[in-house]
Amino acid sequence: TYITFTVETMTSHKDESTSIKITRRPTKAQVAAHNAADMTRRMVCGGVAGMIAKTATNPLERIKMLSQTGEHGVKGQKQSIVGLYRSIVQKEGVLGLWAGNGANLLRVFPAKAVVFSTNDMYKGALRKAGNVPPGEALPGSLAFLAGGMAGMTASALTYPLDFARGRISGKLATDVGKKQYKGIIHTIVLSAKEEGILALYKGVTPTLMGAMPYEGIKFGTVGLMEKMFPAPQDEKPNPLRKMCFGGLGGVMAGLITYPNDTVRRMLQLQGSRGTTTEFTGYWDCVRKTYAKHGIQRLYHGVTINVIRMAPNTAVQFGSYEVLKQTSEGWF
Secondary structure, three states: OOEEEEEEEEEOOOOEEEEEEEEEOOOHHHHHHHHHHHHHHHHHHHHHHHHHHHHHHHHHHHHHHHHHHOOOOOOOOOOOHHHHHHHHHHHHOHHHHHOOHHHHHHHHHHHHHHHHHHHHHHHHHHHHHOOOOOOOOOOHHHHHHHHHHHHHHHHHHHHHHHHHHHHHHOOOOOEOOEOOOOOHHHHHHHHHHHHOHHHHHOOHHHHHHHHHHHHHHHHHHHHHHHHHOOOOOOOOOOHHHHHHHHHHHHHHHHHHHHHHHHHHHHHHHOOOOOOOOOOOOHHHHHHHHHHHHOHHHHHOOHHHHHHHHHHHHHHHHHHHHHHHHHOOOOO
């Protein structure tokens, strides 16, 4: 990048002007400031894209989480998607479909901001390390690695908010209007008071274990599709194209990592009000759940999750691309 200065001189006797262009390299401080501003722009775009997608699909997410945790008021029985929908509306009203969305948005903005911006950063670093020419799609393995590292980075930084969201959305009101957890602050304070501060990190192990393959598969699938169906050279990325690739990546990631997601939700709820099941850790949860209910218990809610993931990730990738292109050159 170069900075160009224009100096104009005027000769009075000929009434002519002459423009002289002086071009020089920017200083290290200027480059650092530009890079920081660009990273901030990408983080804001990623965060807003995540909030749009999560709010639009939160009703499906709520139904999925209740199916995973089994905290829907009918012990030992699996409820249908329609049955869960009716239970939520009857006990919590229509707004109950968006229970936990506030905590989700507080978590999603920084999480998706970190995921999308650090994915771009990791991709840039891996592109240099792998000597991949600019403009050429990264190999699938490098796209997977970049996405996986971005996912782990975001999960580690925002986990307590994910924990709070899990408890709010993962439990149905015991009676009409009687919720166990009423908001983000209430959930965090109550959980820490009753179970200790470390309770806010229940389920963090499967979360970090799942973040690498989940985001890796998601971004890796998008990278693979871009390599299989390359866009024309010197053309801006098409948001609709990104939406299609993102939707496919989300479905693939959601299907493959779903059992791990079920385990982390069950671990988040142990020790909470109204939940009596206790596990000593990740593998104890897997072993007890499998012994009591079979492998199918780990897939409760997988159908609604597939229905949710396609539009969720499609909107994320499409919105991010639109916002990124719109804000280009602002800094």
